[in-house]
Amino acid sequence: MTQIPKLLVTAGILLIIVGIIWQVGGKFISLGKLPGDIFIKRGNTTFYFPIVTSIVISIVLSFLLFIIGRFR
Template identity: 70%
Template sequence: MPNIPKLLITVGVILIVLGLLWQVGGKYLALGKLPGDIFFKKGNTTFYFPIVTSIVLSIVISLILYIVGRLR
């Protein structure tokens, strides 16, 4: 039980850092606007499905979790 507050603080700090990187990196890295993302606009209706962005993020997160698992 004593490790839970430390874990929550660590996760919170990581999320803040990732959020800041996403804000700054959004100018240089066009996540969400990759070729292959589905975007339709017709009249007042807009449909957007970031399929390629989802695949890229899934691969990156899988690699990070794999590396963290190997270090344990």
């Protein structure tokens, strides 16, 4: 039962770090506006589906989790 609080604190710290990197890195990398993302604007209706961004994030997270799993 003592592992859960440590896990939540670690996850919170990681989310804060990722958020800061995303804010600062947004000036250099436009993650969320990649070519291939679906953007439709008709009249006063806008539809946005970041499919390529989702694929890139999925690949990066899969690679990171693979690397972390290798060292366990």
